[in-house]
Amino acid sequence: MRYGFVIDQDTCIGCHACTVACKTEHEVPLGVNRTWVKYVEKGEWPETKRFFSVLRCNHCSDAPCVEICPTTALFKRDDGIVDFDTDRCIGCKSCMQ
Incomplete structure (x- = not known):
């Protein structure tokens, strides 16, 4: 079984509530x-449009962040979820490359 997210990008107002909820729920x-909220601007003045694009961890089957983590702080659970062990993380940000 694979998990995923359904996000209505058209209703996103860039408030970061999803980021806060994720950080709170999963410590x-x-x-x-x-979770990342990307601010996107298109067009040229005065015809510009600004919108938001929410990016989430996709729990990839071959998650590159898990492979690159030098301390195994990121790991894949048996159910396919990419999880994070705060005690092992050294803050090197290799997973963000």
């Missing part, structure tokens, strides 16, 4: 993110 430490 994600300060400086580590599993």
Whole structure:
């Protein structure tokens, strides 16, 4: 079984509530993110449009962040979820490359 997210990008207002909820629910430490809200601007003045694009951890089957982590702080659970062990993380940010 694979898990995923359904996000209505058209209703996103860039409030970061999803980021806060994820960090709170999963005790994600300060400086580590599993949710990103990207601000996108298109067009030329005065015809410009700004919108937001939410990016989430996709729990990839061959997750490169798990492979590159030097301390195995990121690991794949038996159910396919990419999980994070805060005690093992050294803050090197290799997973963010």
